[in-house]
Structures are given as C-alpha cells and as structure tokens.
C-alpha cells in the first residue's frame with residue numbers, strides 16, 4: 001500500500017485532539033509509593049475503590065507476549081463492539097464518509113454505520129462466500145474510509161482466501177479491518193503477523209468466543225502505533241473496568257485450558273456435522289472455521305420452530321442475503337450437543 005497516509009483518513013477534529021491524561025498516569029510509573037488524593041475516590045479498600053488503569057498495562061503486556069506484537073500496537077475496549085465504534089468515530093465523518101461491508105456478515109458493522117450516520121456500501125459475498133474483490137474496489141471512492149472483512153465470517157463460518165484479502169489490502173488506501181473474532185477456532189494463520197507490512201491493516205479480536213469471557217466484555221484492536229494513538233485520543237479513559245482487566249489477565253495466562261476447550265469444541269463440531277449429514281431435511285453443511293456451523297435445510301423457519309418446541313434455541317439466518325433457509329448452530333458442551341443430536345434425530 002504505497003499512497004497510504006493516516007493523516008488523510010483521520011477526521012480533522014480528531015486529528016486536533018490531545019489524549020486525556022489523568023494525574024495518575026503521570027505518577028504511576030515513577031515506582032515510589034505515592035498518596036493518591038487526586039481523583040476523589042473513596043480511600044477505603046473494596047478491591048475496586050480505585051479507578052482502573054486507563055492503559056490496561058498488565059493485560060496489554062501479556063497479550064503482546066502471547067501475540068508477538070508490541071503493547072503500543074494494542075487498544076482494548078468494552079468488547080469488539082466498542083473497538084469497532086471507536087474506528088468509526090475516529091475515521092468517518094458523519095453524513096460524508098462511507099464504509100464497505102460484505103453481507104452476509106456480522107450485523108454490528110451496519111448498526112454502527114447507522115448510529116454514526118455513515119453510509120454503508122454493501123457488496124455481497126460471492127456464492128462461495130468470498131469477497132468480490134473487483135466489485136468492492138469499484139465501490140470505493142475518495143470518501144471510503146474502511147472495508148470490513150470478517151474472517152472466519154459470521155454467519156457463514158468460512159475464512160476468506162488469502163489472495164482476496166491481499167488484493168484488498170494492496171489496492172485500498174483506507175483501513176482494512178479484519179474481524180478475527182473466531183480466529184482461535186481456525187487452522188488459518190491470523191493476519192496479525194502482517195501488521196508490519198500493511199499500515200492500513202487493522203485486526204480485531206475478542207475474549208468473547210474461544211476465550212469464554214463474553215460476560216466481561218473485552219475486545220482487542222491490533223494496528224500500527226499511529227492508528228492506536230489516534231484511537232487512544234478518543235476512547236473513554238476508563239473504558240475497560242478493573243474487574244474485566246483482572247479476569248482477562250487470569251484467563252489469558254491460562255492458555256492450556258483455553259486450548260483444551262477449543263479442542264473439545266472442535267471435536268463436538270465434528271460430531272454435530274456427522275449427525276447433520278444423516279438428517280434428511282439438511283441440504284448442505286457449509287465448511288466452518290469457527291465454533292458454529294451454517295446449514296441449509298428444507299424450511300429453516302419450520303425447523304427452527306420445531307427445535308424451539310424441544311427447548312433448543314439456534315439462529316435462523318434465512319432472511320440474510322445468500323442464506324435462504326439456513327440455520328446457524330453454535331457448538332455447545334458435549335451434553336448440550338447430545339440433546340441437540342437427539343432432537344434432530346427425532347425430527348428426521
């Protein structure tokens with residue numbers, strides 16, 4: 001990406017902002033024991049009576065080690081949803097700029113575009129659920145600030161071909177945001193290792209899926225130091241609370257357990273696919289690199305209702321483009337999966 005210049009992308013008002021800094025920021029690193037009477041906190045211990053570290057240093061250091069990046073390449077948020085919203089607010093001028101998304105995909109990109117009054121140019125995936133690179137690049141104009149690629153994609157489950165992603169990275173001078181919420185379930189390599197080669201690359205990940213921490217809300221943005229500095233200017237100072245930082249750190253340190261759980265989930269995914277393959281009303285099982293499987297059936301709404309009657313809630317994706325009569329099954333525990341398998345057999 002030759003003619004990439006972050007200064008042409010960032011909103012003018014954001015370019016002029018200074019990051020918020022608290023008195024705590026300035027003195028925390030000196031190492032001497034200070035008495036903090038600066039923030040009107042209650043001095044009595046509750047474990048959470050102090051404001052959290054606005055830069056989440058311990059957690060970032062651990063993530064940096066795990067992912068082989070620098071802490072300066074990381075921004076953390078209240079779930080990926082906040083991270084994605086910060087990207088919109090830093091780079092897209094309301095009523096003027098646009099982004100490109102590739103349905104069928106994660107619904108939040110469109111929601112955030114609408115909230116921020118940003119035009120969302122939707123370029124459908126091909127019938128094999130790959131980005132239509134030619135159409136995407138044709139839809140780009142001077143106001144196109146970001147292209148969202150979700151890989152592995154939700155709800156289709158596939159990862160995009162490296163070739164297609166590279167073509168977009170190399171031919172688009174705005175930000176290419178690759179949402180890797182499901183990367184830990186995939187055998188494909190993360191795009192994180194390409195951060196140094198593409199200044200326009202932004203990778204988002206989350207603790208909500210493979211890390212099993214949807215309840216604490218922790219989203220991660222990896223990008224160039226320049227991009228992270230811009231996002232830091234606009235993030236709410238205490239956007240990741242103390243309890244989240246503590247729980248996330250403990251979990252990130254426990255990679256053995258996480259890997260074991262991922263292995264179990266992938267095994268259960270295999271079991272589900274085997275049974276689905278035998279079910280008469282199943283017409284197609286799409287390849288999955290994630291912790292869910294998209295399946296084409298005879299009548300998605302009917303089958304969805306039948307499973308509800310058996311106490312099992314899945315996701316009916318039939319209204320999504322290219323997803324007519326599809327259902328999305330999240331992989332549960334072995335016990336949950338067994339109940340699902342029984343229910344499917346009973347419907348067969």
Ligand SMILES: *Cc1c(COP(=O)(O)O)cnc(C)c1O
Nearest residue numbers: 079080081106154181206208219
């Ligand atoms: C589940 C999911 C997320 C996670 O969002 P959080 O706000 O981090 O919980 C992000 N992107 C995609 C595509 C998802 O499916």
